[in-house]
Amino acid sequence: MRPWLVFSLLALGQAAVTPFPQAAIASRGIEATVYLPDARAGYYRGTRFDWSGAVARLTWNKHEYFGEWFARHDPVLHDGITGPVEEFQTGDSALGYGEARPGEPFVRIGVGAVRKPDEPAFRRFATYEIVDPGTWTVTRGADRITLVHELRDANGYGYIYTKVLRLSNDTLVLEHRLKNTGRKAIETSVYNHNFFTIDKQPTGPDVVVRFAFEPRALRPLGALGDLTGKELTFVRELAKGQSVFAELDGFGPTAADYDVRVENRKTRAGVRVTADRPIVKFVFWSAPATVCPEPYIDASVAPGAESSWRITYQFYQLP
Numbered sequence: 001m002r003p004w005l006v007f008s009l010l011a012l013g014q015a016a017v018t019p020f021p022q023a024a025i026a027s028r029g030i031e032a033t034v035y036l037p038d039a040r041a042g043y044y045r046g047t048r049f050d051w052s053g054a055v056a057r058l059t060w061n062k063h064e065y066f067g068e069w070f071a072r073h074d075p076v077l078h079d080g081i082t083g084p085v086e087e088f089q090t091g092d093s094a095l096g097y098g099e100a101r102p103g104e105p106f107v108r109i110g111v112g113a114v115r116k117p118d119e120p121a122f123r124r125f126a127t128y129e130i131v132d133p134g135t136w137t138v139t140r141g142a143d144r145i146t147l148v149h150e151l152r153d154a155n156g157y158g159y160i161y162t163k164v165l166r167l168s169n170d171t172l173v174l175e176h177r178l179k180n181t182g183r184k185a186i187e188t189s190v191y192n193h194n195f196f197t198i199d200k201q202p203t204g205p206d207v208v209v210r211f212a213f214e215p216r217a218l219r220p221l222g223a224l225g226d227l228t229g230k231e232l233t234f235v236r237e238l239a240k241g242q243s244v245f246a247e248l249d250g251f252g253p254t255a256a257d258y259d260v261r262v263e264n265r266k267t268r269a270g271v272r273v274t275a276d277r278p279i280v281k282f283v284f285w286s287a288p289a290t291v292c293p294e295p296y297i298d299a300s301v302a303p304g305a306e307s308s309w310r311i312t313y314q315f316y317q318l319p
Contacts, residue, residue, distance in 0.1 A: 022056060027143035027167040030315070032058040034145055034165060035082070039133040047128045048078040049193070050086045050110025051136075052147035052163045053174065060170055060315040063269035067197045069290035078125040083195025083292075084174065084313070086110065088188045088299070093122040095188055096157050105131050105154045109178070109188065110161055113154035143167045150181075158182030172313040178299055179306040189280055191296040192311060199267040203286050204237030206266040209293060212259035215248040215282070225286075238288040248282040260293045268318040277309045
């Protein structure tokens with residue numbers, strides 16, 4: 001084989017295994033690898049989800065809770081990302097979309113300012129052109145990582161968004177602050193898609209989702225899922241292309257109902273998700289390799305003010 005060809009193949013091999021920008025954190029029995037935001041080389045460069053805090057892998061007590069749930073990764077695909085990961089929405093659209101004219105920017109919090117094309121309506125799953133990615137500041141510690149995203153001005157909108165991922169014993173804590181530095185009010189809800197991939201087990205009868213309230217599906221759940229009392233279960237293992245989707249009601253006005261558990265009865269691994277803010281909307285979605293409870297909260301904030309919220313993941317072993 002010619003020397004230049006050997007060199008080229010080796011170079012390609014090295015490029016193929018070069019990791020995306022990431023950082024490792026750990027604390028007594030729990031370890032996580034976190035993808036870092038990077039407009040050029042980041043693991044996720046889509047415009048749907050917040051770029052901060054996507055977890056490549058998290059293990060506790062020999063159980064794995066987050067990871068890739070898709071067959072092929074595309075960094076600019078709207079859902080080519082691992083959980084837990086958040087999306088900000090203004091109604092059924094994005095911040096500033098309705099008032100922006102074609103060619104002007106609107107805002108995807110945690111991404112930056114993106115250009116509005118000449119289109120009839122907002123496309124939630126589209127990847128828009130980023131015109132200002134803002135600035136990111138990342139501070140690493142042994143058991144935590146702090147990510148700060150600042151967008152100075154996009155058609156009157158500006159913010160400083162801070163997320164801290166912190167590990168402690170059997171717990172992952174996500175702490176958020178959203179400061180409005182613009183002249184316009186930020187009207188937004190935010191949810192965590194979660195994308196649980198517990199022990200890489202398929203979605204099926206071994207999985208149960210438990211709620212603090214008795215959920216009601218606002219439309220039929222379909223033949224693959226079942227809601228009984230405070231539990232959601234699966235009738236059979238989901239095949240490729242199948243999913244279970246529901247918008248759920250029945251939660252109350254306090255943060256006590258933001259309390260959901262996902263358990264795998266085969267591997268005996270569980271996770272409890274709680275927050276310090278009340279639910280304003282609840283969506284559930286699941287595919288063959290992931291289970292996704294998606295509680296929404298209101299994170300709106302007036303100019304000059306600040307909003308904060310905390311989500312806690314407690315990992316446990318079933319008896």
